[in-house]
Amino acid sequence: MTSFLERARSDIGTPPIAALQIGARRFSDHRAHAVEAFPPMDDMRDRARAIRLHTLANLDRYLAQFADALEGVGGHVFFAADAHEANEYVVQLAHARNVERIVKSKSMLTEELHLNDALEAEGMEVVETDLGELIVQLANDRPSHIIAPVLHKTRFEIGTLFEEKLGVPYTDDPIQLNTIARRHLRPLFLTADMGISGVNIAVAQTGSICIVTNEGNGRLTTTAPRIHVAMLGAERLVPSIGDMSVILEVLARSATGQKLSVYTNVLTGPRRPGEPDGPDELHVVIVDNGRSKVLAGPSSEILACIRCGACLNVCPVYRTVGGHAYGSTYPGPVGSVLTPALFDLDEWSDLPYASTLCGACLEVCPVRIDIPRLLLDQRNLSVQTRTGPMWMRRPLRAYAGAATHPGRFRALLRAGAVIGRLFRTGWIRRLPWRGAAWTRGRDLQAPVKSFHRRWKERNRGS
Amino acid sequence: MDRDAFLARIRSASASLSASSDPGILVPEQPPGDLVTRFCRELEAVDGVPHRAVDTDDALRIVLELMEGHRWFMARGPLPVPGLAGRLIHDGYRIMNSDVPPDPAARIEHQLAYKTLEVGITAADAALAESGSIVVTSGRESPRMASLIPETHIALVRTDQIYPSLSHFLAERSEVATRSSNMVVITGPSRTGDIEQTLTLGVHGPRQVHVVLIPFS
Amino acid sequence: MATVQLFVTCLVDAFAPQVGEAVVDLLERLGLTVEFPFGQTCCGQPAFNAGFRDEARRMAVHTLEVLDATEGMIVLPSGSCADMVIRHIPDLVADDPDLSEAAQRVAARTREFTSFLVDDLDVTDVEATGAGSCTLHHSCHGLRNLGVKSQPERLLDNVQGMDRVELADATECCGFGGLFALEMPDVSIAMLDRKLDNIEASGADTIVGGDISCLLHIAGGLHRRGSSIEVRHIAEILAKR
Numbered sequence: 023m024t025s026f027l028e029r030a031r032s033d034i035g036t037p038p039i040a041a042l043q044i045g046a047r048r049f050s051d052h053r054a055h056a057v058e059a060f061p062p063m064d065d066m067r068d069r070a071r072a073i074r075l076h077t078l079a080n081l082d083r084y085l086a087q088f089a090d091a092l093e094g095v096g097g098h099v100f101f102a103a104d105a106h107e108a109n110e111y112v113v114q115l116a117h118a119r120n121v122e123r124i125v126k127s128k129s130m131l132t133e134e135l136h137l138n139d140a141l142e143a144e145g146m147e148v149v150e151t152d153l154g155e156l157i158v159q160l161a162n163d164r165p166s167h168i169i170a171p172v173l174h175k176t177r178f179e180i181g182t183l184f185e186e187k188l189g190v191p192y193t194d195d196p197i198q199l200n201t202i203a204r205r206h207l208r209p210l211f212l213t214a215d216m217g218i219s220g221v222n223i224a225v226a227q228t229g230s231i232c233i234v235t236n237e238g239n240g241r242l243t244t245t246a247p248r249i250h251v252a253m254l255g256a257e258r259l260v261p262s263i264g265d266m267s268v269i270l271e272v273l274a275r276s277a278t279g280q281k282l283s284v285y286t287n288v289l290t291g292p293r294r295p296g297e298p299d300g301p302d303e304l305h306v307v308i309v310d311n312g313r314s315k316v317l318a319g320p321s322s323e324i325l326a327c328i329r330c331g332a333c334l335n336v337c338p339v340y341r342t343v344g345g346h347a348y349g350s351t352y353p354g355p356v357g358s359v360l361t362p363a364l365f366d367l368d369e370w371s372d373l374p375y376a377s378t379l380c381g382a383c384l385e386v387c388p389v390r391i392d393i394p395r396l397l398l399d400q401r402n403l404s405v406q407t408r409t410g411p412m413w414m415r416r417p418l419r420a421y422a423g424a425a426t427h428p429g430r431f432r433a434l435l436r437a438g439a440v441i442g443r444l445f446r447t448g449w450i451r452r453l454p455w456r457g458a459a460w461t462r463g464r465d466l467q468a469p470v471k472s473f474h475r476r477w478k479e480r481n482r483g484s
Numbered sequence: 485m486d487r488d489a490f491l492a493r494i495r496s497a498s499a500s501l502s503a504s505s506d507p508g509i510l511v512p513e514q515p516p517g518d519l520v521t522r523f524c525r526e527l528e529a530v531d532g533v534p535h536r537a538v539d540t541d542d543a544l545r546i547v548l549e550l551m552e553g554h555r556w557f558m559a560r561g562p563l564p565v566p567g568l569a570g571r572l573i574h575d576g577y578r579i580m581n582s583d584v585p586p587d588p589a590a591r592i593e594h595q596l597a598y599k600t601l602e603v604g605i606t607a608a609d610a611a612l613a614e615s616g617s618i619v620v621t622s623g624r625e626s627p628r629m630a631s632l633i634p635e636t637h638i639a640l641v642r643t644d645q646i647y648p649s650l651s652h653f654l655a656e657r658s659e660v661a662t663r664s665s666n667m668v669v670i671t672g673p674s675r676t677g678d679i680e681q682t683l684t685l686g687v688h689g690p691r692q693v694h695v696v697l698i699p700f701s
Numbered sequence: 702m703a704t705v706q707l708f709v710t711c712l713v714d715a716f717a718p719q720v721g722e723a724v725v726d727l728l729e730r731l732g733l734t735v736e737f738p739f740g741q742t743c744c745g746q747p748a749f750n751a752g753f754r755d756e757a758r759r760m761a762v763h764t765l766e767v768l769d770a771t772e773g774m775i776v777l778p779s780g781s782c783a784d785m786v787i788r789h790i791p792d793l794v795a796d797d798p799d800l801s802e803a804a805q806r807v808a809a810r811t812r813e814f815t816s817f818l819v820d821d822l823d824v825t826d827v828e829a830t831g832a833g834s835c836t837l838h839h840s841c842h843g844l845r846n847l848g849v850k851s852q853p854e855r856l857l858d859n860v861q862g863m864d865r866v867e868l869a870d871a872t873e874c875c876g877f878g879g880l881f882a883l884e885m886p887d888v889s890i891a892m893l894d895r896k897l898d899n900i901e902a903s904g905a906d907t908i909v910g911g912d913i914s915c916l917l918h919i920a921g922g923l924h925r926r927g928s929s930i931e932v933r934h935i936a937e938i939l940a941k942r
Contacts, residue, residue, distance in 0.1 A: 026885070027884070027885055027887065027888070030885070030887060030888050031887045034887055034888065034891045035891065041680065044680075044681075045680070045681055048681050049681075060512075061513075062510075062512035062513060065510060065512070066510060066512060069507060069509075069510040072504065072507035073506075073507055075501075075504060076503075076504045076505065076506055076507060078498060078501060079498055079501040079502060079503045079504060080498070080503060081494050081498050082491045082492070082494040082495035082498065085490075085491060085494060086487075086491055089487065095662075095665075099487075101485050101486070101487050101490035101491075102485060103485035103490065103493075107485060120588075151688070152678070153676050153678040153679070153687060154676075154678035157678070157679075170677070170678060170681075171678070172678055172679070175679075176680065177679050177680050177682070180679055196679040196680060196682035196684055197682070197684050199679055200676060200679070200684040200686075200687055203687070204686070204687060204688060207688065208599065208688075209596065209599070211688075212592065212595040212596050212598060212599070213592045213595070213596065215588065228661070228662045230661065230662055236674070236675050236676060236677075236687075237674055237675070237676045237687035237688045237689070238632060238674040238687060238688035238689025238690075239687070239688045241628070241632050241668065241688075241689065242632065242633075242688050242689075245628045245629065245632060245666075246595055246629075248588055248591055256494065261506050262506075262509070262658075263654055263658040263661050263662070264508070264509030264651075264654055264655060264658060265506075265508075265509060266654070267509065267650055267651045267654040267655070268509055268510055268651070270650060271512060271649075271650070271651060278677075280530075280671070281526075281614060281615040281671070282612075282615045282617055282650060282669060282671045283671065284530075284670065284671050284672055284673070284674055284675055284689070285668055285669070285670060285671075285674075285689065286617075286650075286668065286669040286671075287666070287667075287668045287669075288661050288662075288666070288667045288668070288669075289665060289666055290661070290662040290664075290665055290666075290667075291665050292665060293622075293665050294664060294665050296624040297622055297623065297624060297626075297627075297664065297665060298582040298583045298584060298624075298625070298626075298627040299582060299583075299584045299622075299627045299628050299629050300584075300622060300628055300665050300666060302586070308490070310485075310490065310493065310494070314493045314494050314497040315497070317494065317497035317498050317501075318496070318497035318498075318499075318500070322498075322501060338873050338874045338876070338892050339885075339888060339892070342876075342888055342891045342892050342895075343888055372884075374752075375752075375880070375881065375884050375885065376885060376888070377878070377881070378841070378874045378876060378877065378878025378879075378881045378889075378892075379750060379841070379842075379878060379879075379881075380841035380845070380873075380874035380878070381841055381842070381844075381845035381846060382841075382845070382872075382873075382874070384845070385845055398749070398750065398752070400752075401750075401751065401752025402752045402753075402754050403752075404752060405751075405752040405753055405754070410751075410752050411751070411880065411884055414751050414753060414880065415753065415756075418747070418748045418751065418753050418756045419756055421743070421747070421748070421756075422745075422748060422756040422757075422759045422760050424742070425711070425742035425743040425745070425759075425760045425763060426742070426759050426760060426762075426763045428739065428740040428741070428742060428767075431742040431743075435714060435715055438715050439715075449924055456883055457883075459882070459883045459884075459886035460882060460883060460886070460921075462886050462890065463886065463889075463890030463893065463894075463922070463925065464882075464890065464893065464918065464921035464922050464924075464925055465921045465922075465924040465925045466917070466921055467716050467717075467917060467920060467921065469715045469716055470715075470716065470718065471718065472714050472715055472718055473709045473713060473714045473718035473721040473722070474714060474739070475718075476718050476721075476722065477721070477737050477739075480722075
């Protein structure tokens with residue numbers, strides 16, 4: 023597999039990244055304005071965090087309560103240990119119910135599980151209905167942002183794509199493109215047999231699931247088809263409806279700067295007797311797929327995440343490399359913690375290093391996840407398992423050896439100054455070995471007579 | 485995976501986490517001021533259109549005006565303007581049957597007819613001043629589609645049903661969230677910014693959201 | 702007269718000793734006695750941020766031994782090293798009760814330089830004079846972990862004869878990030894380029910910062926570009942009369 027750096031290298035400075043950068047900035051500006059206009063935000067963030075951490079500490083109890091409550095209102099619950107079990111359940115269900123066409127509303131979890139592939143392999147038609155996800159699907163691309171999947175695409179690309187794939191005349195007007203998508207998807211919604219959605223928040227006490235969208239595709243997906251399957255990451259619970267409202271107060275503000283998204287949709291079981299519409303069946307697939315491992319490990323705090331994407335928007339690294347460089351379903355700061363924790367630190371050990379630890383992510387996180395600290399912990403773990411940048415060990419050991427013996431440290435400073443004098447201009451333009459990475463784009467000031475020496479001379483002189 | 489095994493795995497995974505007590509809800513303080521005025525301002529800010537009726541007759545007049553040029557509508561009853569649906573049918577508007585048949589093929593055929601639907605008229609269960617939202621639930625006479633599939637959504641709400649915010653509403657009326665299979669909080673018309681963050685209204689849901697406020701008498 | 706301890710930081714020691722001298726000059730001018738614990742070396746931050754905690758811990762313990770033996774406030778011309786001493790060293794040694802106590806004592810006495818001037822000494826005008834225009838880059842750790850933002854701004858605004866102009870995205874990281882600059886050079890350089898573009902667009906003659914690590918990065922980038930913009934630690938500006 024390629025490394026983060028290799029993937030980043032091929033994306034940096036390209037037009038998609040320029041588009042993404044503008045978009046990410048706009049999101050973070052909107053967030054900043056929304057937070058400024060909402061004085062209780064800090065208290066709400068504290069409360070949201072407390073609710074999420076409390077839920078995680080008692081997750082088995084709340085999951086059981088959720089499953090009981092949902093079954094009590096006629097829903098079906100399936101517990102999936104991993105991606106295979108989750109996909110298999112949906113595939114078997116679709117077969118059993120003679121499902122041919124499936125509409126989907128946006129779900130990062132189904133991306134994580136590769137559910138579309140599993141269904142398509144069985145000959146089923148799977149249609150993404152979020153405008154961004156539809157574009158990703160038509161382009162055979164991957165989302166570059168967890169809430170704005172095509173942040174990296176220009177309207178010109180999308181115009182060409184629609185012309186090719188949907189057989190419509192070329193236009194790059196976003197409003198017309200949007201109308202084309204609406205017309206294309208409307209009959210698909212109305213004739214689909216199954217709707218698959220993710221879940222933003224599940225409520226243990228009532229068995230409710232909450233799905234938040236702006237376009238309304240989440241509502242159509244969960245209303246028009248006769249079967250609704252909701253894919254729920256096992257950690258995405260809160261105890262009560264009231265707790266849900268606390269999360270909702272911070273979610274949209276952090277994500278897009280809206281007070282609430284256009285549709286905050288709360289579903290409690292399938293259509294009830296006498297109700298004129300809605301799905302006849304509701305299945306909630308509760309997915310572990312590594313979450314219990316994360317919960318037991320040092321990065322468990324990351325499971326408090328409510329997937330608003332704010333940490334992506336403010337991250338200077340994400341803004342520079344885009345979402346694809348992270349190589350996983352979850353990009354940005356949250357992804358750099360979640361991906362290695364959820365899957366495999368050996369394979370993803372470079373992600374924790376894809377950060378300058380600048381702290382912008384922590385500053386905006388609605389549940390105050392200390393992402394820099396979690397990244398530091400994972401770096402330490404990757405050093406312990408020798409999957410990190412082990413070339414650093416020798417120089418750092420040598421440096422630590424000097425830095426714990428002041429005499430040696432001062433000798434090192436003296437040696438530096440001697441070498442520094444070799445550079446007449448005071449600047450080093452090329453460094454050997456690993457230092458070449460620095461001088462590829464930056465000069466380095468040569469070391470000079472140290473402060474230690476100057477202090478000594480100064481005090482001798484006085 | 486078996487439920488018990490799944491939960492046991494989660495239980496042992498979370499064993500080392502400190503078990504804090506449920507912190508409970510927090511209802512944010514709201515600025516003082518008239519809820520109706522605030523609701524109207526916020527609804528406009530999210531591209532919805534508020535209409536302040538002086539009484540139910542006035543509300544009827546407003547709805548009839550909004551219906552002009554349309555033909556098919558779906559209504560979610562019972563509406564707070566008595567006789568509204570009857571008057572519309574009397575005036576020649578066509579009402580769409582909202583009962584989805586149980587047979588899969590018949591269901592699809594029924595739903596395809598929604599493509600001609602132009603207006604949905606619903607009674608909202610509540611309105612939220614802070615965000616300009618309305619709360620709509622499904623029920624026996626309340627199809628979900630009425631507030632979802634037409635290009636125009638007209639919601640009727642009594643002014644005594646306006647709450648300061650979603651948190652206030654759910655703190656006081658949490659049972660509304662679960663008394664039917666669906667409660668939706670609608671904040672303006674359907675929108676997307678997916679293409680270069682250019683705001684576009686009416687992606688999958690209604691392009692226009694009108695809220696008619698009816699004084700409580 | 703109050704005594705303060707100068708923890709000069711390893712990068713200033715080796716690459717920018719004039720910054721340490723500026724700190725000493727300024728603090729003495731304000732009537733303080735400055736001591737320099739001669740056994741000081743490095744706080745361990747480079748190793749800590751790279752994930753090498755054993756090495757980091759050894760340096761941290763040495764730093765604690767040197768600093769805990771002194772008295773008075775400890776002043777660092779660096780937000781990130783101050784953050785290491787204040788927040789991370791206590792965590793690193795949390796398993797050892799004696800060291801942990803020492804770490805708490807030292808952390809409580811430790812201040813970033815501009816925060817010490819403004820928050821502890823209540824000084825916002827050091828009667829410095831300068832010329833031309835400057836713009837200020839906020840280094841991440843001081844800014845977000847220690848809340849250092851208004852302090853350097855106020856101090857700079859009171860420098861006679863020097864104008865401070867706004868820097869676009871002044872709070873965005875310059876891309877240094879310690880090991881990051883070496884492990885992810887392409888990303889680091891692209892981030893630096895944005896920072897340099899903003900610095901050049903500000904029209905300032907001088908870019909000022911509070912952390913020599915970021916400043917070495919920015920200076921290296923500007924020099925590679927052949928830019929004539931000067932790079933100064935805030936202590937150098939404030940020490941000038």
